[in-house]
Amino acid sequence: MGGQGLIRFTDESANEETQFTHFEPYDAHTVFPCFDQPDIKATWIVSTITPPEWFVFSNGEVQMQMETVDSAPLELSQCFPQTKLASPAVVRVFKQSPLISTYLFAVAAGSFKIYTDHYENLPLRIAVRNSKVSVMDPMAASLFDV
Numbered sequence: 001m002g003g004q005g006l007i008r009f010t011d012e013s014a015n016e017e018t019q020f021t022h023f024e025p026y027d028a029h030t031v032f033p034c035f036d037q038p039d040i041k042a043t044w045i046v047s048t049i050t051p052p053e054w055f056v057f058s059n060g061e062v063q064m065q066m067e068t069v070d071s072a073p074l075e076l077s078q079c080f081p082q083t084k085l086a087s088p089a090v091v092r093v094f095k096q097s098p099l100i101s102t103y104l105f106a107v108a109a110g111s112f113k114i115y116t117d118h119y120e121n122l123p124l125r126i127a128v129r130n131s132k133v134s135v136m137d138p139m140a141a142s143l144f145d146v
Helices: 072-077 132-145
Strands: 004-012 016-022 045-049 055-058 062-067 087-096 107-110 111-117 123-131
Touching: 045 055, 045 107, 055 123, 111 132, 123 132
Parallel strands: none
Antiparallel strands: 004 016, 016 107, 045 087, 055 107, 062 087, 111 123
Protein backbone atom coordinates (compact mmCIF):
# COMPACT_ATOMS: atom_id res chain seq x y z
CA MET A 1 0.00 0.00 0.00
CA GLY A 2 1.36 3.40 -0.92
CA GLY A 3 1.23 6.50 1.21
CA GLN A 4 -1.74 8.81 1.25
CA GLY A 5 -0.35 12.16 2.38
CA LEU A 6 -2.18 13.92 5.19
CA ILE A 7 -5.12 11.88 6.47
CA ARG A 8 -8.09 13.05 8.51
CA PHE A 9 -9.98 10.12 10.00
CA THR A 10 -13.17 10.13 12.06
CA ASP A 11 -13.66 7.09 14.24
CA GLU A 12 -17.45 6.84 14.09
CA SER A 13 -17.65 4.33 16.95
CA ALA A 14 -16.17 6.92 19.33
CA ASN A 15 -16.99 10.11 17.36
CA GLU A 16 -13.32 11.15 17.60
CA GLU A 17 -11.08 12.66 14.95
CA THR A 18 -7.49 11.70 14.23
CA GLN A 19 -5.11 13.37 11.80
CA PHE A 20 -1.80 11.89 10.68
CA THR A 21 0.72 11.79 7.88
CA HIS A 22 1.52 8.76 5.75
CA PHE A 23 4.13 9.68 3.16
CA GLU A 24 5.69 6.32 2.24
CA PRO A 25 6.80 5.78 -0.39
CA TYR A 26 6.51 9.17 -2.16
CA ASP A 27 3.51 11.23 -1.03
CA ALA A 28 5.12 14.10 0.91
CA HIS A 29 4.74 16.31 -2.17
CA THR A 30 0.94 16.09 -1.78
CA VAL A 31 1.23 18.10 1.47
CA PHE A 32 4.16 20.49 0.89
CA PRO A 33 6.63 21.32 -1.89
CA CYS A 34 9.73 19.13 -1.65
CA PHE A 35 12.18 16.89 -3.44
CA ASP A 36 10.56 13.59 -2.55
CA GLN A 37 13.48 11.20 -2.94
CA PRO A 38 15.49 9.32 -0.29
CA ASP A 39 18.91 10.82 -1.02
CA ILE A 40 17.74 14.42 -0.44
CA LYS A 41 17.16 15.06 3.24
CA ALA A 42 16.00 18.01 5.34
CA THR A 43 15.29 19.00 8.93
CA TRP A 44 11.79 19.94 10.04
CA ILE A 45 10.29 22.20 12.69
CA VAL A 46 6.62 21.42 13.24
CA SER A 47 3.97 23.57 14.93
CA THR A 48 0.45 22.37 15.67
CA ILE A 49 -2.76 23.90 17.00
CA THR A 50 -5.14 21.34 18.48
CA PRO A 51 -7.87 20.85 21.07
CA PRO A 52 -6.29 20.54 24.55
CA GLU A 53 -7.31 16.89 24.99
CA TRP A 54 -5.43 15.74 21.88
CA PHE A 55 -2.06 14.05 22.02
CA VAL A 56 0.35 15.21 19.30
CA PHE A 57 3.64 13.70 18.24
CA SER A 58 6.16 14.28 15.50
CA ASN A 59 9.81 13.51 14.68
CA GLY A 60 11.08 15.72 17.50
CA GLU A 61 10.19 16.45 21.09
CA VAL A 62 7.88 19.30 22.09
CA GLN A 63 9.98 22.41 22.62
CA MET A 64 7.22 24.84 23.57
CA GLN A 65 3.57 24.48 24.49
CA MET A 66 0.99 27.25 25.08
CA GLU A 67 -2.68 26.99 25.89
CA THR A 68 -5.08 29.67 24.72
CA VAL A 69 -8.16 30.42 26.77
CA ASP A 70 -10.23 33.38 25.56
CA SER A 71 -8.01 34.76 22.83
CA ALA A 72 -4.66 34.00 21.26
CA PRO A 73 -1.69 35.34 23.20
CA LEU A 74 0.50 37.95 21.47
CA GLU A 75 3.20 35.40 20.61
CA LEU A 76 0.66 33.22 18.84
CA SER A 77 -0.75 36.05 16.73
CA GLN A 78 2.79 36.83 15.56
CA CYS A 79 3.45 33.19 14.56
CA PHE A 80 0.04 32.48 13.00
CA PRO A 81 -1.41 35.86 11.90
CA GLN A 82 -4.17 34.39 9.69
CA THR A 83 -5.29 31.66 12.11
CA LYS A 84 -8.64 31.82 13.89
CA LEU A 85 -8.46 29.64 16.99
CA ALA A 86 -11.21 27.73 18.69
CA SER A 87 -10.93 28.28 22.40
CA PRO A 88 -9.41 26.60 24.23
CA ALA A 89 -6.59 25.31 22.03
CA VAL A 90 -3.02 24.14 22.56
CA VAL A 91 -0.14 25.32 20.41
CA ARG A 92 2.87 23.00 20.32
CA VAL A 93 6.19 23.77 18.66
CA PHE A 94 8.46 20.75 18.23
CA LYS A 95 12.24 20.79 18.30
CA GLN A 96 13.98 20.57 14.97
CA SER A 97 14.04 17.01 13.67
CA PRO A 98 17.19 15.18 12.69
CA LEU A 99 18.17 15.19 9.01
CA ILE A 100 15.60 12.83 7.40
CA SER A 101 14.04 11.97 4.04
CA THR A 102 10.64 13.50 3.34
CA TYR A 103 8.89 10.13 3.49
CA LEU A 104 9.99 9.75 7.14
CA PHE A 105 8.48 13.08 8.23
CA ALA A 106 5.57 12.37 10.57
CA VAL A 107 2.98 14.16 12.64
CA ALA A 108 -0.11 12.66 14.28
CA ALA A 109 -2.78 14.25 16.45
CA GLY A 110 -5.89 12.99 18.14
CA SER A 111 -7.38 11.30 21.17
CA PHE A 112 -5.08 8.37 21.91
CA LYS A 113 -4.16 6.12 24.78
CA ILE A 114 -0.36 6.07 24.90
CA TYR A 115 1.61 2.98 25.86
CA THR A 116 5.25 3.65 26.73
CA ASP A 117 8.40 1.72 27.51
CA HIS A 118 12.07 2.07 26.68
CA TYR A 119 14.89 0.03 25.22
CA GLU A 120 18.20 1.06 26.76
CA ASN A 121 18.03 4.88 26.39
CA LEU A 122 15.53 4.81 23.52
CA PRO A 123 11.94 5.73 24.45
CA LEU A 124 9.27 3.53 22.85
CA ARG A 125 5.67 4.62 22.34
CA ILE A 126 2.53 3.15 20.81
CA ALA A 127 -0.49 5.40 20.26
CA VAL A 128 -3.88 3.69 20.03
CA ARG A 129 -7.25 5.23 19.22
CA ASN A 130 -9.53 5.14 22.24
CA SER A 131 -12.00 2.84 20.47
CA LYS A 132 -9.24 0.20 20.07
CA VAL A 133 -7.91 0.22 23.64
CA SER A 134 -9.86 -2.92 24.57
CA VAL A 135 -8.06 -4.77 21.77
CA MET A 136 -4.65 -3.37 22.69
CA ASP A 137 -4.72 -3.72 26.49
CA PRO A 138 -4.32 -7.53 26.61
CA MET A 139 -1.24 -7.50 24.37
CA ALA A 140 0.38 -4.13 25.13
CA ALA A 141 3.07 -5.39 27.50
CA SER A 142 4.27 -8.13 25.13
CA LEU A 143 4.63 -5.72 22.20
CA PHE A 144 7.55 -4.01 23.91
CA ASP A 145 9.47 -7.26 24.51
CA VAL A 146 12.73 -7.16 22.60
